[in-house]
Amino acid sequence: MALDIASYAARVRVTDGAWGTQLQSLGLPPGACPELWNVENPAAVERVARGYVEAGSDVILTNTFGGNRFVLAGHGAAGRAAELTAAGVAISRRAAAGTDVLVFASLGPTGKLVMLGDVAPDEIAAAFAECAAAAADQGADAVVLETFNELAELELALRGARAGGLPVVACLTFASGPRRQASMMGDRPEQLAEAGKRGRAAAVGANCGVGPDNYVAVARTLAAAGGLPVWIKANAGLPQIAPGGRTVFPMGPEQFASHAPALVEAGAAFIGGCCGTTPDHIRAVRAALKATGR
Numbered sequence: 001m002a003l004d005i006a007s008y009a010a011r012v013r014v015t016d017g018a019w020g021t022q023l024q025s026l027g028l029p030p031g032a033c034p035e036l037w038n039v040e041n042p043a044a045v046e047r048v049a050r051g052y053v054e055a056g057s058d059v060i061l062t063n064t065f066g067g068n069r070f071v072l073a074g075h076g077a078a079g080r081a082a083e084l085t086a087a088g089v090a091i092s093r094r095a096a097a098g099t100d101v102l103v104f105a106s107l108g109p110t111g112k113l114v115m116l117g118d119v120a121p122d123e124i125a126a127a128f129a130e131c132a133a134a135a136a137d138q139g140a141d142a143v144v145l146e147t148f149n150e151l152a153e154l155e156l157a158l159r160g161a162r163a164g165g166l167p168v169v170a171c172l173t174f175a176s177g178p179r180r181q182a183s184m185m186g187d188r189p190e191q192l193a194e195a196g197k198r199g200r201a202a203a204v205g206a207n208c209g210v211g212p213d214n215y216v217a218v219a220r221t222l223a224a225a226g227g228l229p230v231w232i233k234a235n236a237g238l239p240q241i242a243p244g245g246r247t248v249f250p251m252g253p254e255q256f257a258s259h260a261p262a263l264v265e266a267g268a269a270f271i272g273g274c275c276g277t278t279p280d281h282i283r284a285v286r287a288a289l290k291a292t293g294r
Contacts, residue, residue: 003102003141005167005202009229012264012294015059015272016052017233017282019106021249023048023063033075035067038087045088049095055279056286059270060096061106061144064088064135068127070110070119081127082134089138104142104169105135107161114152115185124153125160132164144169146207146233147274151187151195158199167202169231169270170195174218175209181218189218193226205231208274210238211251212259216266223267232268234259236276249276257284261292 023034026044037045045063052060067085069078077084085105092103107128112119132143143161145168148154154170161168172192176182181189189206196204204226206218212234222230236249236256260271271289273281 002165003167005142005169005229009203009269012268012289013058013270014056014282014286014289015231015233015270016057016061017273017277017279018275019048019061019063019065021276022051022278033066033072033077034063035072035084035088036075036077038063038084038091042087042091046091046095049092051279052282053095053099053101055282057101057272057282059102059104059272060092061104062088062092062135062140063106064131065106065108065146067131068107068110069130070112070127071108081130085131085134086138089135089140093139102141103139104144105132105140105166106144106146107131107157108146109148109150109153109157112153114150114156121156124156128157128160129163132161132166132168136164136166140166142167142169142202144171144231146171148172149184151183151185151191154192155195155199158195158201162200169203169205170199170201171205171207171231171233173208174206174215179217180210180214181221189221190225193222193228196226196228201228203229203231203270205233205270207231207233208235211235212256212263216259216262219263219266219268229269230267231270232263233272233274235274236281239275251276253278253280253284256281257288260285260288264289264292264294
């Protein structure tokens with residue numbers, strides 16, 4: 001039976017944190033294809049997944065964000081989308097085995113702009129259908145479309161992903177405009193909420209961006225406009241360049257988690273972290289919510 005996300009989200013759920021920066025801390029070279037580690041270094045990938053299970057996540061994602069054929073083409077692996085997605089889901093399922101933790105397959109954008117018209121819309125939808133079908137076959141509980149900057153592409157991704165039969169969470173990144181509450185292409189939260197209802201998303205949300213404080217207003221708008229559960233996974237603040245050229249994120253676990261109660265009050269049903277967050281950030285979110293009785 002398919003997961004009923006609306007019922008599941010009746011209680012606030014804690015999701016996981018960053019994957020890319022965690023994998024890099026385990027040796028993934030900058031610019032390398034993380035999804036190839038699902039078959040080349042699965043133990044490291046499972047270590048990331050297990051870290052979030054142990055930190056108290058109710059939902060963990062998968063190392064499949066860039067697993068569509070368009071992104072993989074840049075690594076000479078365009079024909080391996082289904083294989084790498086299935087392997088990523090299997091790893092997270094192993095990490096969650098014996099617990100109540102759910103596994104949502106992470107699918108990110110293609111890197112193509114729909115507005116430019118250089119790729120047929122049906123090809124974009126088909127790329128997401130391919131990954132979503134592989135995720136469903138491997139036992140994922142749902143799909144999360146995350147870090148999209150163009151609503152038009154997200155709508156195609158939603159159409160394709162829903163063909164796999166799993167519930168789909170549809171997310172944009174909001175970090176632009178005078179209040180930093182628009183996507184890079186100018187899409188607003190209320191437009192996402194309407195598109196989510198129109199495309200039969202199971203939930204809508206926001207991830208990445210400039211930090212959790214910015215997403216309080218975004219969550220409030222999404223909750224008011226859509227009537228769908230709201231998913232929020234913010235960065236640990238704006239990235240900064242440390243000595244030596246290393247990218248770091250300024251928010252520590254406690255500062256990051258201090259925004260969790262406000263996000264819940266604004267209507268967020270799922271709260272986790274994106275770039276720069278760690279199991280310690282998720283552990284702090286869990287503690288902050290527990291302290292408020294959630």
